[in-house]
Amino acid sequence: MRNRALALPLAGLAAVTLTACGGSSAASDEKSVTVYSADGLKGENGDGWYDKVFEDFEKKTGIEVKYVEGGSGEMVQRAAREKSNTQADVLVTLPPFIQQADAKGLLTAYEPKGADQVDGADRAPDGKWTSVVNNYFGFIHNKKELTTPPRTWEDLLDPSYKEKVQYSTPGVAGDGTAVLIKAMHDFGGQESAMAYLKKLQTNNVGPSASTGKLAPKVDKGELLAANGDVQMNFAQSKDMPNLSIWFPAKGDGKPTSFALPYAAGLVAKGPHSENGKKLLDFMLSEQAQRDVSAVGGGFAARKDIEATDANAVELAALMEGVEIFEPDWADIGANLDTYIDAWKSATGS
Numbered sequence: 001m002r003n004r005a006l007a008l009p010l011a012g013l014a015a016v017t018l019t020a021c022g023g024s025s026a027a028s029d030e031k032s033v034t035v036y037s038a039d040g041l042k043g044e045n046g047d048g049w050y051d052k053v054f055e056d057f058e059k060k061t062g063i064e065v066k067y068v069e070g071g072s073g074e075m076v077q078r079a080a081r082e083k084s085n086t087q088a089d090v091l092v093t094l095p096p097f098i099q100q101a102d103a104k105g106l107l108t109a110y111e112p113k114g115a116d117q118v119d120g121a122d123r124a125p126d127g128k129w130t131s132v133v134n135n136y137f138g139f140i141h142n143k144k145e146l147t148t149p150p151r152t153w154e155d156l157l158d159p160s161y162k163e164k165v166q167y168s169t170p171g172v173a174g175d176g177t178a179v180l181i182k183a184m185h186d187f188g189g190q191e192s193a194m195a196y197l198k199k200l201q202t203n204n205v206g207p208s209a210s211t212g213k214l215a216p217k218v219d220k221g222e223l224l225a226a227n228g229d230v231q232m233n234f235a236q237s238k239d240m241p242n243l244s245i246w247f248p249a250k251g252d253g254k255p256t257s258f259a260l261p262y263a264a265g266l267v268a269k270g271p272h273s274e275n276g277k278k279l280l281d282f283m284l285s286e287q288a289q290r291d292v293s294a295v296g297g298g299f300a301a302r303k304d305i306e307a308t309d310a311n312a313v314e315l316a317a318l319m320e321g322v323e324i325f326e327p328d329w330a331d332i333g334a335n336l337d338t339y340i341d342a343w344k345s346a347t348g349s
Helices: 049-061 072-081 097-103 174-186 190-200 214-220 230-236 273-283 286-294 310-319 329-347
Strands: 032-038 064-070 090-093 130-134 137-142 225-229 243-246 262-267
Touching: 032 072, 032 262, 032 273, 049 064, 049 273, 049 286, 064 072, 072 090, 072 097, 072 174, 090 097, 090 273, 097 262, 097 329, 130 273, 137 174, 137 214, 137 230, 174 190, 174 225, 174 329, 190 329, 214 225, 214 230, 214 243, 225 230, 230 243, 230 310, 262 273, 286 310
Parallel strands: 032 064, 032 090
Antiparallel strands: 090 262, 130 262, 137 225, 137 243
């Protein structure tokens, strides 16, 4: 029988399993580590990158992985609420939420083994966080229902998409926040992006705290299009045959995307910090990084890992012709609340 990582519901986690005060390990629970993570790296059927990494880690170390997932913003908010009685040891989110966690004093410096092979732009200079899986923002559509697939942002405004489009909530989900980032880039600024998103509300179903829950709706035809990210949706497509990944363009322009890596940091005063360090080391180990594409359908964070598996080849083909831009993360981090408020005002959310 396979030894799965223990996945726990958000509401019941503290009462059920996490009783140690922050900063010290309870003797009965010293062989465990708790991960708070953005969704997307755990498989729908227990066959995702996390599933393999956690199982391999447990076999090697005897340390049980306790796992909680949600939107990136949701995970940071939870860790912040628990700051006086820390429950998590490792925090994994998409940007700009890992930077937000650092700004809130939730992370402590630790450079995992192998971090020197991660591109400088994908890790904090002070060692507070490092990317463990590279990824790109994208959208999905139902290729069975749509004989003519969408190509542009404007396509999603067509009446045929009424109540058939949904994107995860900006400020709560990392991929939802990415919708704002890409729209502001493609439309040339905040005002034009918000004007578009206001128009899209006619077809938008409504908020979703989790991006990962949108793919099954698209696959079933309940939705025709939704936001996501390449790694998560590529992995989901193995079991959801109607999913197709695409990158909206503005008008006659090229399709665009940007890097949206899963970044991990050691939580300050975590109950099992030494175990957290061991897990971070393991995530960046050569084998775990090779499994990023082969098992998880993502892109290795380490630049010395050259994946040649079938998934890696397919992913490379998927990204051909897509223009990659680099967001101004300093601006986004400083003005995120302003952008979220502008989105709420524009959409009435």
